[in-house]
Amino acid sequence: MHFTLKDINALNYLYKINxxxxxxxxxxxxxxxxxxxxxxxxxxxxxxxxxxxxxxPILGFVLRPNTVVRNTYDNIKETGFYTINHIYKDIIEEAHHTSAKYPAEISEFYKTTLQEEYLNDFKAPFVKGCAIKMGLKYLEEYHIKANDTILVLGEIVDLYIADDLVSKDGFVNLAKAKTAVINGLDGYAVPEDISRKGYQRPKKEA
Amino acid sequence: MHFTLKDINALNYLYKINxxxxxxxxxxxxxxxxxxxxxxxxxxxxxxxxxxxxxxPILGFVLRPNTVVRNTYDNIKETGFYTINHIYKDIIEEAHHTSAKYPAEISEFYKTTLQEEYLNDFKAPFVKGCAIKMGLKYLEEYHIKANDTILVLGEIVDLYIADDLVSKDGFVNLAKAKTAVINGLDGYAVPEDISRKGYQRPKKEA
Structure with missing residues (x-):
């Protein structure tokens, strides 16, 4: 199948976003x-x-205006802090439900079985049970002119990882953590085998 | 394990990047x-x-200066076009080898078994065999002050997908495409089962 930009723009809305x-x-x-x-x-x-x-250590994420996630943005701007927590196998259903549009005054922690966890006085809750969770400090943001989105950058100031996941060289095996991946808007998978390929050096001429 | 920002900054370089x-x-x-x-x-x-x-349809990617990938940036700036091609199960080794630092005048297509494919006069090569490949037109870039990286944004102007991968509602099953994921710097996996969770609406009060 071949879609040109013109074809894509003319697609039915749901088909297009999927x-x-x-x-x-x-x-x-x-x-x-x-x-x-x-x-x-x-x-x-x-x-x-x-x-x-x-x-x-810097991570970025993208916010789309006019969606529920503006609560996230407003809170980050108020406090300067947020947490990023890996979705893992056992909480996929509950995690995905947080995409439902609840009003700002209703916490998704109340509407799901996800539990708040407060660690070392950090100014945002972590998600209990996640093998990998990070506390971030807001650094800066960029308004993306092309489609009116916002890129938010933050610095990892606290990193929590289950002991058995970190290799001697610092590599964290995300399959052991049962970390999930997302496919499209609503597809989830949990990769099972990680194969490390090593640092690559140029091949010598034959 | 708990790492504070101070702990992270003090880590051995290789351990830290992994x-x-x-x-x-x-x-x-x-x-x-x-x-x-x-x-x-x-x-x-x-x-x-x-x-x-x-x-x-807009995708972004991040360039880190002082790496081999500046060839990519320079070419995009020269021509205004580039392609994004999914790495899939059979080409993981060859795809990962493109991370080796070859000089700009040597094409990685020459140093690997990856093959160029030219479609409809697009000004950049596609990677032959990839089930999902896209031609993009450069839109804009942002210089990220926090760590001197560059975010490049482009618009999908050509999208090629193997026929059998697209569902009736537009969803593309990436497991069927054998699309890979990356863990850290050199870990690869191929997710096998995708479970769709559907669009979420707020739960009514009990």
């Missing part, structure tokens, strides 16, 4: 949790978390 | 291919491709 959300490849499956100044918590599934750098 | 590259979650596995004005092609693995929007 199609275009699928073709970027598998996406990271994370829950971002925040707290307003008044103390109302929020947790929402995000598939756009991306590594920007290790030194300093 | 650790921090793992904790954002699984990453999309794509090959970005380009061609210089002089006709030298380039293909390189990228794990930072992210969906920015469907309407218009």
């Amino acid at each position: 199609l275009i959300n699928s073709v970027s490849g598998f996406k990271a499956a994370n829950l971002i949790a925040t707290q307003s100044k008044k103390g109302t918590t929020n947790v929402a599934v995000f598939s756009s978390v991306v590594h920007y750098g290790s030194n300093p | 650790l921090i590259n793992s904790v954002s979650g699984f990453k999309a596995a794509n090959l970005i291919a380009t061609q210089s004005k002089k006709g030298t092609t380039n293909v390189a693995v990228f794990s930072s491709v992210v969906h920015y929007g469907s309407n218009p």
Whole structure:
């Protein structure tokens, strides 16, 4: 099948968002949790978390305006802090339900079985049970002119990982963590076998 | 295990990049291919491709300066076009080898078994055999001040997908496509079962 830009733009809305959300490849499956100044918590599934750098440790994620996730943005702007927590096999259903559009005053922690966890006075809740969870400090944001989205960048200031997941060289086996991936808007999978390929050096001429 | 920002910054370099590259979650596995004005092609693995929007269809990816991938950037700036091709099960080894630092005048298509494919006069090569491949037109870029990286945004102007992968509602089953995911810097997996969870609506009060 071949779709030109003109074909894509002319597609039925639901077909289009399913199609275009699928073709970027598998996406990271994370829950971002925040707290307003008044103390109302929020947790929402995000598939756009991306590594920007290790030194300093920086992650980015993308917000689409006019969606429920503006609660996340507003809370981050109020407090300066948020958590990123890996969605894993046992919580996929509950994590995905956070994509439902609840009003800002209702916490998704109340509407799902996901549980808040407070660690070392961090100003946002972590998601209990996640093998990999991070506390981030807001750094900066970019308004994306092309489609009016927002890229938010933060620095990892606290990183919690289950002991048995970290290899001697720092590699974290995400299959052992049962970390999920997202396919399109609503597809989930849990990869089972990780094969490491090593650092690549140029081949010498034959 | 708990790492504070201070702990992370003090880690051995290799341990740190393995650790921090793992904790954002699984990453999309794509090959970005380009061609210089002089006709030298380039293909390189990228794990930072992210969906920015469907309407218009926009994808972003992140470039880290001082790496081999600047060839990709230079070619995109010269021609305005590039392709994004899903890494799939059978080409993981060859795709990962494109991370080796070859000089700009040597095409990774020459150093691997990956093959160029030219479709409908598009100004960059596609990667032959990939079930999902896209031609993109450069839109804009953002210089990320926090760590001197570059976010490049492009619009999908040509989308090629194997016929049997697209569901009636536009969803593309990436497990059927044998699309890979990346774990950290050098881990690969091929998810096998996708479970769709559907669109979520708020639960009514009990």
